Amino acid sequence: MANEAVLQQVEQLLEQVLADEQGYFLVSMRVKPTNNLKVFLDGDNGITIEKCVQVNRKLYKLIEESGMFPTDDFSLEVSSPGVDEPLKMHRQYVKNTGRDVEVVFADDTRKEGKLIAVTENDILLEHTEGKGKKAVTQQALIPFSNIKSTTVQIKF
Structure with a gap:
């Protein structure tokens, strides 16, 4: 599957995960050739490591169930953008x-x-x-x- 299609699909799944969490939002996302997905989230009042872990678990399960990666050969990292990252949104x-x-x-x-x-x-x-x-x-x-x-x- 092409990177753009993967990112679109993951973004739709992430919207489901964050549907009840209006204070949090996607900043950016990228996928590496090894199917390593990196998702950067932030919150209107910041975001904790615990929240990133919760989102990771839910999103990982949804990606797995979607069959997007038939052999389940992917990794997922959910974190906040570093303080040195420029503001994007x-x-x-x-x-x-x-x-x-x-x-x-x-x-x-x-x-x-x-x-x-x-x-x-x-x-x-x-x-x-x-x-x-x-x-x-x-x-x-x-x-x-x-x-x-x-x-x-x-x-x-």
Whole structure:
């Protein structure tokens, strides 16, 4: 079965598993030539390892029962995207409101700041220009169409 067809079928099965779990959503999915399926989930309030394990068990059983892989020769990994993974979905932007992010623009320039607000079409980023007494806090409205990627910045 072609990768696209596999991914579509797995996504439909995942929708069944998550039907009663509206706080969780699919971020991305890929399949490797060895029939190794990787499913990346997130939640509006984050996602626990335990939840990933529960989803894995239910989804594995559904894939097995579907006969998608006649010899049951497949593996399944369900996890959350790593903190270093760029945000892919509108729901992830909303979930990360209030956090520090780095935005890479279509022309590869970058801007760091705090994600203040998210609308359907753009984000509002608060950033500080200059240092000390000359520091000025500014806000920038950035349309999604100008964004190449956005990554949450972890500060220690």
